[in-house]
Amino acid sequence: MAPRPASKTAVPSDKAGVICRALRRAIIEQALAPGAKLPEDSLGERFGVSRTIARHALGQLAAEGLVELRRNRIAVVATPSWQEARDAFDIRIELERLVVRQLAGKLTKAQIAELNAHVDAEDRARDGSDAVSIRLATEFHILLANMTNSPILVRYVSEVAYRCCLTLSLYSRPHSSECAINEHRAIIAALVKGDEAKVMSLMHSHLDSVASRALVAPAPPRGRDLLDILAPYAEEGESERVVKLPKMVRAR
């Protein structure tokens, strides 16, 4: 396949993009835990812009599924359910198989070097915080997606990878990243060798093992609030926030 022109950045404005990236990173590094509040004016003040821009950034992140926007309420970092996490991983597996299928045997020397450098960085970060390790592992996959030069694929893989990253912070036991790094190296090797079937199965089992290590139990382990725990007992899902614990049915 002929090399395509590099994708132009899809970022619409500018300042909002900065805030987006900052928040995204804070979220996936767990500096902002799921459920954390994100008031528009605090954000605006922190980044030196008006609420308008902060609001715009929150809208973007909501579209990506990283924050939840509820009408007239403070935006919060998303708290995906266990099932949503499972779904995200399922989608991610398919998308990333597509990535490596397109890439097998087509990497340039420079790209191979870039990938190896990234895994080396993952290696060096192994002693640091788990959060950084997780972020780097995620970014390895995004780096791969970028090499397809397919803007749509990049966007979807990035989004779903960030979502998965977010769920890791909710449902994962303390992360041991060593094996993931080895698997990354194996994927690079298979890509270079050009063995399409091999690399697809490697990627599949890699993500599958990450998912199964991460999504250990369907029960919400921590950081969930009462309403979420009680949700399965609610009568009808559509009313959203029916119970209040001792008394209830505060219908309106």
Place this chain on the structure above:
Amino acid sequence: MAPRPASKTAVPSDKAGVICRALRRAIIEQALAPGAKLPEDSLGERFGVSRTIARHALGQLAAEGLVELRRNRIAVVATPSWQEARDAFDIRIELERLVVRQLAGKLTKAQIAELNAHVDAEDRARDGSDAVSIRLATEFHILLANMTNSPILVRYVSEVAYRCCLTLSLYSRPHSSECAINEHRAIIAALVKGDEAKVMSLMHSHLDSVASRALVAPAPPRGRDLLDILAPYAEEGESERVVKLPKMVRAR
């Protein structure tokens, strides 16, 4: 798999959502052709809201890839390249295989009836405009995705299906929808029967045939403007709008 609670609407505000849906529909029905201008204040005036809201809606649609936002310039309906269209279809195939895999043999009677009713509607619309046929065909796939009750999957399938719909208006020869309708019926039948392998291959070949009927030629066939046609001849892609026809290099 146990039935999950219905997905809550991800629409952040409200009025912006209305505009989004209206524009989305206008775009996929080709009332708004690729390249059509979408000035914020015209939009706001048309829908009785301020520019702020119109802008927000445009931001959403840009995130979905249906409109293009360029700094300080009027937003336009997106004009995907042929390669992007190809990529979108590739992704779509994988995602929809996921959909039918989850659905095979698990449809309720009500869902089966709903699907059949939709295909009947497609049938009735066969004499109408091509645009409506295409929209209905697209909505069949979104209807399927909805039945997975996986909000993430629904969102991605919807987005990518709309994008494909948009490319159809750019690259497709006049659409004959009859075969698509039959294929939809076959997919329903296989889903009901619960034959997972069969339904996945049906969906694959269905989308593949749509894609190959649609993406007939890599050359932009119609409705493109001079600049796009000349784009392959430009020296460096990053400068964006270098030529002006007789004289050029209006660098700034």
Place this chain on the structure above:
DNA sequence: GACACTCAAAGTGCATGCAATTGAGGCGCA
């Protein structure tokens, strides 16, 4: 007649202001 330059009109980028909604603490009452 074609090119270059100028300038006003149109449009976006962003901040701010006002109204409406929320939810949390305080107060009264049993």
Place this chain on the structure above:
DNA sequence: TGCGCCTCAATTGCATGCACTTTGAGTGTC
């Protein structure tokens, strides 16, 4: 003490205003 109501600060929803950028039509020059 416990429960419910009420009020008010905090926060969002949205419109508007000002500054800056782009556009393209008109004008002058060769």
